[in-house]
Amino acid sequence: MTAELLAGLAAVLDWQVLAFLAAGVSLGAVFGALPGLTATMGVAVLTPLTFWVSPEQGLAMLLGIYCGAIPAGGIPAILINVPGTPASIATSWDGYALTRKGKAGLALGINALASAAGQLTSIAFLAFLAFPIASFALRFGPAEYFGLALLGISLMAGVSGDRVLQGMLAGSLGLALALVGLDPMTAYPRYTFGLSEFLDGISFVPVMIGLFGLGEVLSQVSDRRARARATKIEIGRVVPKARDARSLVGSALSGAGVGTMVGAIPAAGGDIGSVIAWEQARRTAKDKGQFGKGSLRGLAASCSACNAAIGGAMTTMLTLGIPGDAVSAILIGALLIHGIQPGPLLFANNQAFVFSIVFLLVFACLMIMVVGLLGARPLAKVLSVPPPLLWAGIIVFGTVGSYALNNAVADVWAMYAAGLLGFVFRRARIPLGPLVLGLILGPMMESNLRRALILSGGDWLALVARPIVAVFLAAAVLSIAWPWIRSRRSASRSNLGPPSSA
Amino acid sequence: MRAGRSIGILSAGILLAACSAPQGPYPAREIKLIVQAAPGGTSDTVSRVMASLAESRLGVPIVCENRPGASGALAFSFVARRSPDGYTIGHAPVEIAIVRSLGYADVGPSDVSLICLVSKTAPALVVNADARWATFEDFITEAKGGSGAVVMANSGIGSIWHFNILLMEQGTRARFTHLPYGGSTPALVSVIGGHSDGAVAGVGEVVSHVQSGTLRALAVFDAERSSVLPDVPTTHELGYPIGTPAWSGFFGPAGIDEERVSQLADAFEMAFGSPEWAKLCRERGMQPLFLGREDFESFALQQQQFFEEQIPRLVRLGAP
Numbered sequence: 035m036t037a038e039l040l041a042g043l044a045a046v047l048d049w050q051v052l053a054f055l056a057a058g059v060s061l062g063a064v065f066g067a068l069p070g071l072t073a074t075m076g077v078a079v080l081t082p083l084t085f086w087v088s089p090e091q092g093l094a095m096l097l098g099i100y101c102g103a104i105p106a107g108g109i110p111a112i113l114i115n116v117p118g119t120p121a122s123i124a125t126s127w128d129g130y131a132l133t134r135k136g137k138a139g140l141a142l143g144i145n146a147l148a149s150a151a152g153q154l155t156s157i158a159f160l161a162f163l164a165f166p167i168a169s170f171a172l173r174f175g176p177a178e179y180f181g182l183a184l185l186g187i188s189l190m191a192g193v194s195g196d197r198v199l200q201g202m203l204a205g206s207l208g209l210a211l212a213l214v215g216l217d218p219m220t221a222y223p224r225y226t227f228g229l230s231e232f233l234d235g236i237s238f239v240p241v242m243i244g245l246f247g248l249g250e251v252l253s254q255v256s257d258r259r260a261r262a263r264a265t266k267i268e269i270g271r272v273v274p275k276a277r278d279a280r281s282l283v284g285s286a287l288s289g290a291g292v293g294t295m296v297g298a299i300p301a302a303g304g305d306i307g308s309v310i311a312w313e314q315a316r317r318t319a320k321d322k323g324q325f326g327k328g329s330l331r332g333l334a335a336s337c338s339a340c341n342a343a344i345g346g347a348m349t350t351m352l353t354l355g356i357p358g359d360a361v362s363a364i365l366i367g368a369l370l371i372h373g374i375q376p377g378p379l380l381f382a383n384n385q386a387f388v389f390s391i392v393f394l395l396v397f398a399c400l401m402i403m404v405v406g407l408l409g410a411r412p413l414a415k416v417l418s419v420p421p422p423l424l425w426a427g428i429i430v431f432g433t434v435g436s437y438a439l440n441n442a443v444a445d446v447w448a449m450y451a452a453g454l455l456g457f458v459f460r461r462a463r464i465p466l467g468p469l470v471l472g473l474i475l476g477p478m479m480e481s482n483l484r485r486a487l488i489l490s491g492g493d494w495l496a497l498v499a500r501p502i503v504a505v506f507l508a509a510a511v512l513s514i515a516w517p518w519i520r521s522r523r524s525a526s527r528s529n530l531g532p533p534s535s536a
Numbered sequence: 537m538r539a540g541r542s543i544g545i546l547s548a549g550i551l552l553a554a555c556s557a558p559q560g561p562y563p564a565r566e567i568k569l570i571v572q573a574a575p576g577g578t579s580d581t582v583s584r585v586m587a588s589l590a591e592s593r594l595g596v597p598i599v600c601e602n603r604p605g606a607s608g609a610l611a612f613s614f615v616a617r618r619s620p621d622g623y624t625i626g627h628a629p630v631e632i633a634i635v636r637s638l639g640y641a642d643v644g645p646s647d648v649s650l651i652c653l654v655s656k657t658a659p660a661l662v663v664n665a666d667a668r669w670a671t672f673e674d675f676i677t678e679a680k681g682g683s684g685a686v687v688m689a690n691s692g693i694g695s696i697w698h699f700n701i702l703l704m705e706q707g708t709r710a711r712f713t714h715l716p717y718g719g720s721t722p723a724l725v726s727v728i729g730g731h732s733d734g735a736v737a738g739v740g741e742v743v744s745h746v747q748s749g750t751l752r753a754l755a756v757f758d759a760e761r762s763s764v765l766p767d768v769p770t771t772h773e774l775g776y777p778i779g780t781p782a783w784s785g786f787f788g789p790a791g792i793d794e795e796r797v798s799q800l801a802d803a804f805e806m807a808f809g810s811p812e813w814a815k816l817c818r819e820r821g822m823q824p825l826f827l828g829r830e831d832f833e834s835f836a837l838q839q840q841q842f843f844e845e846q847i848p849r850l851v852r853l854g855a856p
Contacts, residue, residue, distance in 0.1 A: 078575030082584045175731035176715075219716050221638070221693035230613065230641050233606035300725050355744055356725050363721065364576035370744065370819050371581075377748030440574075441603045442610070485715055489687065489731070 042389025045090050046397065054091045055394060058098020059401045065099065066106030069116045069243045070435015073103035074360040081368045089372040089387075094394050096368055100361050101398035104304060104341050105149035105406055112141045113416055114428060116247035120239065121304030121343065123470055124312040124336035126246060127193070131328035136268030138414045143272035144330060145337045146406025147279075148286045152338030153399045155290035156297065156345025160352070161392050164381070167346070168353035171298040176485035177497045181506030182299070183479035186306055186471060188510035189313045193467035195326050200464040208472020211236055218481035219488075231444035238473060240436035240449035245466050247432045248449065249456020251425040256457075269417070272410040278330060285315045285331040286338040293339030297346025303359035304340035305474055309467075311339030313513070326467075341399075348395065352376050352388060562622055562796050566597040569786075570615050570626040572608030578657075578740065578820055582784045583627045585816050586654060589807030594799070607631045607694070609641035616643050620789040622796035625651065628787040630696050630780075633839040637847035638694045645836035649792040652801040653785035653827035653835065654808055655817060657738040658758035659700040660765065662751040664727055667734075672755040672774055675734065679710035688712040689723035689732040694851050696782050697723075697736045699843075700757055702850040704736070707771075707778035727751060738782055739765055740821025757781075764821045780842070784822070785832055801829050 045051070058080075065076035076099040084092025107118030112129030125145065132141040159167060174182075187205070194201025214225045215235030226232035274282065289311035296307035315335035316325040325332045347358025355377030357363035366376055374380070374387065381388055416424070436449040459466055490496035498504055569587050573579040580602060587598035603611040608631040615626035628650070636644045661672065669675040679686040690698035693716050705711060712734075717723040720737040727735045728750045739762045745751040746765065753768045757779020761770055771778050786804060788797070807813060808826045817824045827835055 075575060078580070081576065082581070082588070172725075172729040175726070175729060218718065219693070221716075223639075230606045230609050233609070233640060234604075301722060354728065354750070355748055356728065357721060366744075367576060367581065371816070373819070375744050375748065377744060377750070379748045440605060441601055442605065481718070485717075488713060488715055 038385040039389050041386035042391075043393050045386065045390040046094075046393040048090070051090045051094045051394075052397065054087070055094040055098045055398055056401060058095040059102035059398055059405065060098075061095075062099035062102025063106040063402065063405060066103030066118045067109050068435060069110055069118055069247060069432060070239060070438055072119050072239065072439075073100055073107075074364065075439070076100075076103055077361050077368075078364050081364055081371075084368060085371055089369075089374060090390060090394075092368065092372060093365075093391065094398075096365060097391070097394050098398045098401075100344060100365075101153065101341075101395060102402045102405075104344060105145060105337070105402050108145040108149065108337055108340075109142065109406075109413055112145060113138060113414065114247070114424065115250045116428060116432070117242060119304075120242060120474070121308060121340035122336075123242065123246075123305060123467075124308040125333065125340065127312070127326045127467065128329050128333040128336070131326065132330075132333065133417070135328050137270045137328070138417060139269040139272040139410050140274060140330075141333060142410035142414060143407060144274060144282065144333050146403050146410065147274070148282065148289070148334040148337040149341040149406070150399050150403035151283075151286045152290040152293055152340070152342035153344055154396065155287060155338075156294040156342035156349075157392060157395050157399070159294045160345045160349045160395075161389075164349050164353050167294070167298050167349050170295070171300065171350050171356075171358070172354065173502065174299050175500075176482040176489060177500050177503045178506070179299075179301070179482035180479060180486050180497070181503040181510075182296075182302060182306075183475045183482065185506045185510045185513070186310060186475045187479060188513045189309060190468035190471055191514055192313045192316060193309070193326070193471065194465045197463060197465055200462070201468040204459065204464050204466065205468030205472045208469035209476040210472075211241075211469075212473050212476025212480070218477065219484050229444075231442065235477065236448055236473070237439065237442075237445050239439050240445040241452040241473060242470065243432045243436055244449040244452025244454075245456035245459075245469065247428050248453025249460060249466075251428050252453060252457035253460040254421065255425060256461075269411060269414045272407060274330070282330055282334040285319075285335040288314060288318075289335035289338035290342040293342025294346040294349075296339075297343030298350045298358055299346075300350060300356055300358055301478070303347065304343035307343045307346075308336040308340040309471065312336040317513070317516070345395070348391070352380060352391065353378060355380075562793075562799060563594050563596045565623065566599055567594070567622070567800075568624045569598050569600045570611050570624065571600050571602045572604065572611035572627060572629065572631070573602065574604040575602050578738075578822075579627055579629055579784065581816065581820070582655065582822075585812060586786075586804060586807050589810050589812060590800075590803040593803040593806045606640045607635055607638065609635040609643070612643045612648075613641045615787065616648050616789050618789045620649065620791040620793075622788060622792050622800065625786055625788040625800065628785040628836070630782045630839065632787065633836060634694070634696070634699075634843050634847065636840075637843050638851070645787075645833075645840045648790050649788045649797055650829060650833045650836055651786040651788060651797055652804050652829060653783060653825060653832040654804060654813075655784045655822040656825045657740055657782045657784075657820075657822050658756050658762055659697055659736050659779050659781065660739045660742050660756045660762070660768065661704070661734060661736050661754045662724070662727060662742045662746065663734045663754060664730055665750055665752045666730075667752065669754065672769065672771070672776075675754055676704075676708045676710040679712055680708070681711075684711055684713040686710070686712050686734065687715050687732040689715045689717055689726040689735040691720040691723050691735075691737060692716055692718055694847075696780070697738070699847070699851065700736045700779055703778045703780065703846075704757075704776075706850065707776050724751065738821065743821045762821070763823070764818070780839075783825075785827070785836070797829055 065071045107122040108125040111117040111122040111126035115130040117123045129141045190205040292311040293307040347362045350358035351362040436445045571583045618624040720741045723735045726732045756762045759772045
């Protein structure tokens with residue numbers, strides 16, 4: 035074991051490998067920070083380039099992109115309220131609120147530190163608990179996915195703040211939009227108006243760019259007070275005070291736990307994980323009202339979780355040869371080209387290689403943390419760009435990014451339509467978070483419920499009888515009922531006094 | 537005024553001449569290769585590797601552009617609508633012969649210029665490595681009961697691997713409960729996790745799981761044994777001549793000058809002969825197979841006819 039560990043470390047401590055890793059991290063940071071360019075795309079586009087280098091060098095580059103893109107996706111989420119990748123949606127909730135309070139530097143600092151904390155924790159899980167995590171992930175059948183999706187959807191209430199009814203409206207709209215496209219079970223076209231462009235459903239990334247990016251621009255343009263606010267630039271301190279940092283460790287660690295598990299489950303990644311982690315942090319916090327309005331703990335939990343999903347996805351990929359998310363699906367292809375086959379045999383036969391992956395992940399993570407901390411101040415300068423230029427920039431990058439995703443003009447129209455919708459929602463003070471949750475989780479919930487019912491022969495009770503599903507469903511019910519129960523309890527306390535007095 | 541007009545007429549004439557000239561050296565500028573799938577998958581890898589190998593023969597860059605969606609229908613229609621100048625071509629997988637029958641787009645092999653075929657991938661039936669079925673016969677005997685107790689995960693209704701499951705039902709009188717997934721990977725994961733009993737996917741997609749001991753391959757749907765799964769019997773050996781493969785080729789809009797099609801086909805044929813291509817085929821479990829323009833044409837049209845007859849009979853879209 036020690037020999038393999040050292041061999042793995044030696045393979046990585048080569049200046050060429052480290053140079054490839056640094057190149058990957060910087061490229062990844064660019065892909066992550068530009069909305070519309072995702073980690074998946076970066077890894078896919080550069081995979082063919084790695085055919086001509088050694089496995090360690092190629093893998094260093096690809097893992098660097100992966101690890102660089104996710105934390106970098108939080109940067110535009112914090113500075114301009116446009117998530118760079120879907121994983122950083124939850125980051126924008128508290129991150130952008132902090133920017134508006136003149137604490138952009140602190141938000142970027144926490145993004146860098148919590149991202150690193152989340153990823154290092156998940157790598158520790160990968161190194162020591164890979165097989166138990168993988169066997170847990172494998173137990174996820176259709177019923178379990180349905181439970182997870184339902185739990186995610188039940189968080190709509192939590193992410194709506196004090197506008198629960200409006201949030202539910204937005205969430206229902208998200209679920210309705212998720213129905214567009216081929217029926218996942220029967221391949222019958224639904225709400226496509228006969229257009230082939232709609233057969234695969236509404237692309238999520240352009241909608242996200244439109245809702246958050248264009249919608250925010252339109253709302254700032256039309257709102258004089260917001261314009262006045264936007265001209266006030268403060269960056270503030272980057273590294274949190276020791277007292278603040280200590281209070282964040284708990285949320286970052288629990289976020290990392292959630293992120294690792296969700297990331298390990300195939301087809302569920304950092305986007306879902308970070309929302310669940312954020313809500314978990316909110317529910318256990320004393321200052322619930324601060325969440326979504328610039329809570330440091332909310333930010334730390336979401337940043338940590340979306341990066342911990344990387345370690346989770348890598349765990350499933352390395353132990354089972356099954357992709358844990360879209361990026362690891364491409365990494366498997368890249369490894370196969372180099373004659374390396376991820377799966378149980380890799381752990382048995384080539385432990386040194388597994389350790390070298392672990393070390394590559396650790397180094398990539400430290401590199402992007404340093405880049406994130408040193409870059410916070412220069413990056414935050416984007417706020418001092420005159421607003422009209424910034425707005426124009428967001429529209430240009432949003433348009434190009436939406437098109438680049440699938441080279442489809444339909445996606446650009448989807449982005450503009452979502453932008454108008456985002457503007458209307460902002461004006462009507464309807465929260466956007468639930469709409470996004472509905473759009474991400476709707477297809478997962480629908481198709482897996484129907485699969486589960488095919489497997490159980492139409493028996494609904496058989497779904498609940500599975501332990502993991504029962505836990506998810508109980509948590510979902512609790513997350514909807516909890517505010518009501520709490521208010522009842524506090525009401526009965528103040529009316530009747532302590533029950534022991536009777 | 538007069539001078540301006542004549543300059544206008546002159547430049548319009550030059551433009552017209554430039555547009556309508558199929559003569560002149562080809563290729564004179566970069567060629568765009570439209571890939572019908574997202575970056576990272578087999579279609580994308582095949583296209584990018586082939587493009588980078590054929591470039592040197594043609595002397596101009598071949599740039600891949602991904603236009604995924606609707607089983608490839610978006611990309612096929614996009615290429616079919618381009619000008620047939622040989623500067624926009626596309627990757628042609630088996631789906632080009634299928635999408636019209638599924639109603640996704642009105643395009644098929646008969647509406648385009650076919651260039652050449654470069655590989656073929658046979659389907660394979662896999663079960664969990666711990667499953668109680670040791671042979672193909674065991675598996676279909678249990679599925680013949682008609683109770684639908686055997687659950688087959690598929691990669692989506694109307695996909696080539698789902699269609700092969702339907703051919704298997706037709707050819708063996710087995711009856712399955714069908715569990716549709718959004719692609720081969722989740723369907724195989726469902727079998728590995730023990731949530732469904734079996735799945736059909738390309739040999740290349742199952743081989744790594746078979747070698748690492750999580751899946752067992754019961755049969756390859758082909759006439760000849762697969763080079764990557766040499767111990768697995770073929771359906772033809774077992775007395776069931778069923779199965780239709782996936783394949784990879786290239787095409788362009790209808791009406792490309794024949795000379796240019798041959799130039800492209802020659803470049804791809806040279807790429808086909810390279811050790812890099814042989815290596816990629818080995819790793820992805822594809823069978824290298826080259827068909828020139830005419831052979832590919834008759835093969836693809838045959839496939840189109842086959843799917844146009846069989847899909848309305850076997851695949852019921854919208855049926856539960």
